Amino acid sequence: xxxxxxxxxxxxxxxxxxxxxxxxxxxxxxxxxxxxxxxxxxxxxxxxxxxxxxxxxxxxxxxxxxxxxxxxxxxxxxxxxxxxxxxxxxxxxxxxxxxxxxxxxxxxxxxxxxxxxxxxxxxxxxxxxxxxxxxxxxxxxxxxxxxxxxxxxxxxxxxxxxxxxxxxxxxxxxxxxxxxxxxxxxxxxxxxxxxxxxxxxxxxxxxxxxxxxxxxxxxxxxxxxxxxxxxxxxxxxxxxxxxxxxxxxxxxxxxxxxxxxxxxxxxxxxxxxxxxxxxxxxxxxxxxxxxxxxxxxxxxxxxxxxxxxxxxxxxxxxxxxxxxxxxxxxxxxxxxxxxxxxxxxxxxxxxxxxxxxxxxxxxxxxxxxxxxxxxxxxxxxxxxxxxxxxxxxxxxxxxxxxxxxxxxxxxxxxxxxxxxxxxxxxxxxxxxxxxxxxxxxxxxxxxxxxxxxxxxxx
Numbered sequence: 001x002x003x004x005x006x007x008x009x010x011x012x013x014x015x016x017x018x019x020x021x022x023x024x025x026x027x028x029x030x031x032x033x034x035x036x037x038x039x040x041x042x043x044x045x046x047x048x049x050x051x052x053x054x055x056x057x058x059x060x061x062x063x064x065x066x067x068x069x070x071x072x073x074x075x076x077x078x079x080x081x082x083x084x085x086x087x088x089x090x091x092x093x094x095x096x097x098x099x100x101x102x103x104x105x106x107x108x109x110x111x112x113x114x115x116x117x118x119x120x121x122x123x124x125x126x127x128x129x130x131x132x133x134x135x136x137x138x139x140x141x142x143x144x145x146x147x148x149x150x151x152x153x154x155x156x157x158x159x160x161x162x163x164x165x166x167x168x169x170x171x172x173x174x175x176x177x178x179x180x181x182x183x184x185x186x187x188x189x190x191x192x193x194x195x196x197x198x199x200x201x202x203x204x205x206x207x208x209x210x211x212x213x214x215x216x217x218x219x220x221x222x223x224x225x226x227x228x229x230x231x232x233x234x235x236x237x238x239x240x241x242x243x244x245x246x247x248x249x250x251x252x253x254x255x256x257x258x259x260x261x262x263x264x265x266x267x268x269x270x271x272x273x274x275x276x277x278x279x280x281x282x283x284x285x286x287x288x289x290x291x292x293x294x295x296x297x298x299x300x301x302x303x304x305x306x307x308x309x310x311x312x313x314x315x316x317x318x319x320x321x322x323x324x325x326x327x328x329x330x331x332x333x334x335x336x337x338x339x340x341x342x343x344x345x346x347x348x349x350x351x352x353x354x355x356x357x358x359x360x361x362x363x364x365x366x367x368x369x370x371x372x373x374x375x376x377x378x379x380x381x382x383x384x385x386x387x388x389x390x391x392x393x394x395x396x397x398x399x400x401x402x403x404x405x406x407x408x409x410x411x412x413x414x415x416x417x418x419x420x421x422x423x424x425x426x427x428x429x430x431x432x433x434x435x436x437x438x439x440x441x442x443x444x445x446x447x448x449x450x451x452x453x454x455x456x457x458x
Contacts, residue, residue: 108335258299
């Protein structure tokens with residue numbers, strides 16, 4: 001029986017959630033104090049923690065970091081409000097399995113827990129055995145129809161048959177790991193292991209053990225020898241996600257492995273030969289990190305034999321409908337529902353939203369909408385308020401002729417369109433002028449001048 005700890009200072013939520021999970025076969029502990037949860041983790045076998053993002057003594061990310069130091073295999077699910085979704089998505093980068101938005105729905109939380117425990121079980125299952133060739137990704141991920149998506153697919157097909165190292169760059173949630181898996185599946189190593197590790201999710205103290213393994217007694221808690229991800233990926237592919245988050249010490253050790261194709265376990269004295277293809281991912285500009293002294297230049301050149309850019313969802317709007325229906329199909333299967341599609345107004349809202357969390361955010365919102373839908377089509381009420389209350393993409397139907405005279409000139413039409421575009425993007429970014437300027441591809445000074453000229457006040 002899996003054991004779950006709930007950390008929430010709302011006792012009503014904790015009580016109801018505990019009762020529901022116990023009925024579904026889980027052993028559940030509840031507390032409103034993060035330190036109590038940490039004490040349970042030290043003394044007992046805990047499989048999963050569900051914690052509210054806003055706690056008395058910690059926030060969700062701080063508690064996550066302490067949990068991962070004690071036991072990095074424990075899965076963590078964050079419960080959050082709509083207003084803190086962006087923060088929750090940042091927590092996913094740091095190792096949270098997923099986030100669930102309040103109010104909680106039983107089917108949604110149960111499905112998320114089951115997926116988290118399944119992933120944990122798969123990661124723990126006999127790490128010494130080589131993994132079987134993964135099944136086709138077609139049920140989990142699709143390439144969109146946009147030019148940018150087609151270029152990604154073209155690059156995957158081009159680079160996959162080689163042994164070249166690849167940097168996959170893109171914002172959080174754009175599907176970089178799926179690109180890596182697709183490269184592996186199309187490569188000559190496809191029947192060998194594919195091992196993925198999130199360099200941003202493991203504490204610095206454990207990174208050496210995760211990457212290179214350790215011998216029994218190397219440090220407190222090292223009760224047996226362990227293979228690192230390089231050994232587990234031998235003859236296959238190793239995917240290092242968010243590689244820019246590795247600290248300097250582990251970067252030095254990584255360089256040695258890349259140069260010599262050997263690893264030495266933490267606390268060990270023997271070198272072990274490895275044959276691994278390296279794929280990496282980053283959501284930051286590694287060239288800038290090199291110039292800033294945060295990332296070693298010699299490692300950058302080792303891993304940058306080829307680069308694939310995965311553009312954010314807001315820059316390939318024609319893919320949104322394709323992915324929305326794909327995630328609808330996935331959600332129907334997971335939740336055992338038969339929702340057929342979207343009301344027309346819903347699709348307009350989805351296409352108008354700026355999707356800061358990219359595909360991951362779209363997937364979660366579609367899944368939640370399917371859960372809340374009772375009829376055949378998803379309606380506006382099933383969307384979060386920040387999407388349902390958006391204005392649709394601006395369209396213009398301006399009467400140019402009035403009583404035989406031109407009533408508005410082309411210059412004025414263009415200015416009206418420009419003003420409306422600026423206002424729309426300002427709303428999408430919660431009136432953040434820096435982000436607005438970036439999305440409009442202008443500098444801040446130009447944005448300020450245009451806002452003044454168009455009398456846009458915030």
